[in-house]
Amino acid sequence: MEPIAIGLLGLGTVGSGVVQIIENHQEKLMHQIGRPIQIKKVLVKDLKKERAVTIEPTLLTTNIEDIINSPEIDVVIEVMGGIEETKNSLIQALKNKKHVVTANKDLMALHGSELLSIAMENGCDLFYEASVAGGIPILRSLVDGLSSDHITKMMGIVNGTTNFILTKMSKQGSAYEDVLKEAQQLGYAEADPTSDVEGLDAARKMAILATLGFSMKIDLDDVKVQGITTITERDLQYAKQLGYTMKLIGIAQIEDDKVEVSVQPTLLAEAHPLSSVNDEYNAVYVYGEAVGETMFYGPGAGSLPTATSIVSDLVVVLKNMVLGVNGKSIISPQYEKKLKAPHEILSKYFLRFHVTDKVGVLANITAIFSERGVSFEKILQLPVKEKGLSEIVIVTHSTSLEDFEGILAQLEMLPSVHEIKSSYRVEGNGHS
Amino acid sequence: MEPIAIGLLGLGTVGSGVVQIIENHQEKLMHQIGRPIQIKKVLVKDLKKERAVTIEPTLLTTNIEDIINSPEIDVVIEVMGGIEETKNSLIQALKNKKHVVTANKDLMALHGSELLSIAMENGCDLFYEASVAGGIPILRSLVDGLSSDHITKMMGIVNGTTNFILTKMSKQGSAYEDVLKEAQQLGYAEADPTSDVEGLDAARKMAILATLGFSMKIDLDDVKVQGITTITERDLQYAKQLGYTMKLIGIAQIEDDKVEVSVQPTLLAEAHPLSSVNDEYNAVYVYGEAVGETMFYGPGAGSLPTATSIVSDLVVVLKNMVLGVNGKSIISPQYEKKLKAPHEILSKYFLRFHVTDKVGVLANITAIFSERGVSFEKILQLPVKEKGLSEIVIVTHSTSLEDFEGILAQLEMLPSVHEIKSSYRVEGNGHS
Incomplete structure (x- = not known):
């Protein structure tokens, strides 16, 4: 049986996870798809670098054309990051009738609708579950599991770094700067933590969630953002005293067809399900008119959790290939964007x-x-x-x-x- | 555009919810499917009974044949309950090439694999998201969102009645009998609460979860069951003193290809995500080899939450109809059942x-x-x-x-x- 051929763009933390899962779970994947999966080419920056996974050196390439233009490749998995150049490469891949799975929230928040249109035009799938809340299958739950409901509110703890910092600050009574250092040492925060601690990373994810949940094209600029850098121990003490937990919360809400989307430090009632989401964990709370309160909890980042979402997207692409229905599950936004005034x-x-x-x-x-x-x-x-x-x-x-x-x-x-x-x-x- | 015709078996609490959602969310459903949905026939016991929803009297019938044998009906939604007779009716419907959506956990726990085989043979879909944990899209998350992972453990609070009772007993320090009465007055427990409080309802749901999560046909008889009727206030005091929360937990676990499934009152560490699932809420905690800890939280019962799962299943059936791929997503269990010895x-x-x-x-x-x-x-x-x-x-x-x-x-x-x-x-x- 001819294997389905994958091209992998990037072999960093998440890319290595993808290789591992495809290798270790080959039997389960085969049972679901009916054909084996083969990683055919992997784009890397440096052919000689030591890798977390063992991979046949002949599979590596430094030339992206070997993947996006290769007639042998069926599906491109993008885990290299980047925005403009990456966008152009993926457009090229889609035009070459390659399905795409990406974990790139920056790209999807900025250019998601353009890429999805191109995918649809070319009869290709484009999935991006891993771009929001790592291992939590939240996008698929919005699109499939809650498809019949009218979603009115989503609240997300969608950035693990800031949730780790706020949890430690609350529990230890430590200052922001000290906990940030600890987070950096543990690998939960990057050397330049700006994108996380200023709320930009969370804003990108909320733009993606709001677009899907409300079926309305929400741009990154529509998201009002405030970070956590000015939160003090005294604020946290008052929060606790008054019965609240301080969390960096992304809120997306719709009323009378008008939407607000923001990311900001929020005092959340202790009894709220999101209040007990601690450390580096993520969770998305979804309120639907009919279903009421639901919450989806799990790891928001990490090599294998993120790779789980990617390979699960890949399974859907491959099932669709077997059935010949790729590109048919993309639904354009139903409504014109209307934003709430202040x-x-x-x-x-x-x-x-x-x-x-x-x-x-x-x-x-x-x-x-x-x-x-x-x-x-x-x-x-x-x-x-x-x-x-x-x-x-x-x-x-x-x-x-x-x-x-x-x-x-x-x-x-x-x-x-x-x-x-x-x-x-x-x-x-x-x-x- | 010709509408897709639905036959509804049952117009009780959940059936009324289905009618409401199909009416109120017609625009969203239409956008996703591209064709309107029409309820064509509704099976009831009593044509004259007052209903929670207004429905054209000519749509009602007391004869199930008008639905399962009607050439006009495309999809049968079963929300009437019952086991043997219901099974035969659904088999008849499937043989007549009607897709089936059911909320019937008793039926699926006992005869799920037989019904799924018949559906597959007839090129029909058979979905049952609503049978486990009401409004939470947990089955779809196991099958799609976590499809690439090897699931090793599931723990579920999958019965709202017992969770309500245990939450009240813990918080108020009240006796089991008193709280049961309160739950009955509030409509959270039935007049005969046996199936809930003895853990049988939860056992059915765990059999369904284990079968899907481990891709192995787990029978109801394989589930070890213990109810909550003998739990005393003193037990709850000790639990709290030792740092635990008492919950009725369904556990399904696999190690070295061998499975254990049980439902029993469990002392759960306070820090565990399931410990803060209170009142009538349900949650399923899933541990995957790659993804790690995830949890899916929401309402486990109720008219509209359960109907949300049913109509979301219906959306998938209808999308599949448009693409001509019904019956293709059913995957037979991959492994032979092996149970752990004591x-x-x-x-x-x-x-x-x-x-x-x-x-x-x-x-x-x-x-x-x-x-x-x-x-x-x-x-x-x-x-x-x-x-x-x-x-x-x-x-x-x-x-x-x-x-x-x-x-x-x-x-x-x-x-x-x-x-x-x-x-x-x-x-x-x-x-x-």
């Missing part, structure tokens, strides 16, 4: 700031909130060490982003407000 | 018993354990109110089921052992 984005907020400790200060402050019709769920006033200052912590009832930002601007102009220390979105109810 | 089933155990408070008693008891090479992780001895008795609580290190049952038998014969109060399987590590 006055339509509603949420509760946590706010911490320092004021000079004088008579009438609190009255001035509460007046600013009540002018905009924003009431408090909780308010705490505590002395701080610096003399003459008080710390005020407020959890608001639901308010619009526009009103909240207006309040922040007014507070900053108030002479009695010494410094706004932090503000976070709040989801759910903490302790009463 | 000496191969390894676990930690919790054991609580009363002894007469005399010199040398503990020495006799520990001798029984050490003869079989079973050591203790924890041992507590406490006085009890009845005079002259002590309560002993032991958590063992890993031991075989054979040894543990042997120890229980020997303890019962020991004159100083007054009564064995309870014993449970233990998963993971509690407090140190």
